[in-house]
Amino acid sequence: MTGNTLDWSVDEWLAYLEAIHPVEIELGLARVSSVAEKLGCLRPAGRVILVGGTNGKGTTSALLAALLRAQGMSVGIYNSPHIHRYNERVTLDGKFISDSDLCRSFQAVEDARGDTSLTYFEFGTLAALWHFSQTAPDAVVLEIGLGGRLDAVNIVDADLSVVTSIGLDHQAWLGDTTEQIAYEKCSIARPGRWLVCGQQTPPATAAETVSAIGGLWCCRDSDFTADLRDEGLEVSYRVSGVDKTLKFPEYSIPHHNVATAVQALGLMGWLPQDDVIVQTVAALRVPGRWQVVGQNERTYVLDVAHNPQAAAYLRHHVDRVDCLVLGMLSDKDVAGVIEALPEPDRIITVTLDTWRGLSADALAERIELTGRVVADRFDNMEDALTAVPEEGVILIAGSFYTVEAAGELITAREGTWNSI
Numbered sequence: 001m002t003g004n005t006l007d008w009s010v011d012e013w014l015a016y017l018e019a020i021h022p023v024e025i026e027l028g029l030a031r032v033s034s035v036a037e038k039l040g041c042l043r044p045a046g047r048v049i050l051v052g053g054t055n056g057k058g059t060t061s062a063l064l065a066a067l068l069r070a071q072g073m074s075v076g077i078y079n080s081p082h083i084h085r086y087n088e089r090v091t092l093d094g095k096f097i098s099d100s101d102l103c104r105s106f107q108a109v110e111d112a113r114g115d116t117s118l119t120y121f122e123f124g125t126l127a128a129l130w131h132f133s134q135t136a137p138d139a140v141v142l143e144i145g146l147g148g149r150l151d152a153v154n155i156v157d158a159d160l161s162v163v164t165s166i167g168l169d170h171q172a173w174l175g176d177t178t179e180q181i182a183y184e185k186c187s188i189a190r191p192g193r194w195l196v197c198g199q200q201t202p203p204a205t206a207a208e209t210v211s212a213i214g215g216l217w218c219c220r221d222s223d224f225t226a227d228l229r230d231e232g233l234e235v236s237y238r239v240s241g242v243d244k245t246l247k248f249p250e251y252s253i254p255h256h257n258v259a260t261a262v263q264a265l266g267l268m269g270w271l272p273q274d275d276v277i278v279q280t281v282a283a284l285r286v287p288g289r290w291q292v293v294g295q296n297e298r299t300y301v302l303d304v305a306h307n308p309q310a311a312a313y314l315r316h317h318v319d320r321v322d323c324l325v326l327g328m329l330s331d332k333d334v335a336g337v338i339e340a341l342p343e344p345d346r347i348i349t350v351t352l353d354t355w356r357g358l359s360a361d362a363l364a365e366r367i368e369l370t371g372r373v374v375a376d377r378f379d380n381m382e383d384a385l386t387a388v389p390e391e392g393v394i395l396i397a398g399s400f401y402t403v404e405a406a407g408e409l410i411t412a413r414e415g416t417w418n419s420i
Helices: 010-019 030-039 057-069 099-113 120-135 178-186 204-213 255-268 274-283 308-315 334-340 360-368 381-386 400-414
Strands: 047-052 075-078 090-092 139-143 160-163 194-197 216-219 225-229 232-239 242-248 291-295 298-302 321-326 344-350 376-378 392-397
Touching (some): 010 099, 010 120, 057 255, 075 120, 291 400, 344 360
Parallel strands (some): 047 139, 321 392
Antiparallel strands (some): 075 090, 232 242
């Protein structure tokens, strides 16, 4: 990579971001905050929402943004990781950031950082915040990358914080107990402002952390509910001190994320009319979350589930899995995921050729320690897909990387695919 940075492509910038910091993850806010102050992007929009949690961040963020946009607001979303292209991480009013705007944002961060070292994620976060500060949307929804307390996204001046769920994941950075993880995640609270928690019976440290910060605590089952009925989902929540109930006959994201998003915006007075809420929820589709494409008698289901909590949710959606294609990172709870997923007739493992990625053989060894049998092992997704049955439900899961590889191959063969 040579030449003036003004001439770089997105790929050249991303290669540069990967090379300039010695480690991929370095938690802490001092470095990124100092650069953000120079960029003037700590308050990137008129309304700022933070979304953290173990699972459900992407779907909850998407619904929050959709409900705000349904009222005519301009809304930006920052999330990670992406599935196909880096540009997916930064959207404004449903459109991915353009290559030119992304490169311009990277250049702004590079000019401002001086000799301050930034990780790949920190650099990208600052670029997103700067882009939003320049385009001035009415609201931004910012997804926490890892944890919360020391995540780069937590530098912003937020009006509202949401923690979708609290479970064991990323223990090497966040701690080995849900009590420790609750502290890390709920530290995105702000004094005098709401933090809405979608976790049922969260650890005591969740509310304690919010209270210590001076934030306002709102928790699922204590303050709002999500109940599955024969006719669909029923959500009870509170707006301006008044209890309300809405029924959703159709929804395609986890029911508790629907309730969490509705309650969060309700507390702020940022909800549209009831009928618009129901219509928006019914229409929402999120890539990589229970995403389905059919091919004659074969149905592919792609889901980024990579921990037991997310895997267990899949069990509620499918009665039978004929084949599981699994690729996972080395720091994930493979046994917990396998035991939580619906039991397949056939298991295929695939190598994730990325940092922390497990080889197909190493993943198979962990799976077989649970008593399950792995039928095939492949070094790449293309070969793995040639070994799946001609008929039945093929579940592809375990990581964003797994879904990315499979999705690109399947969509190339099938054209447009849908999520349910």
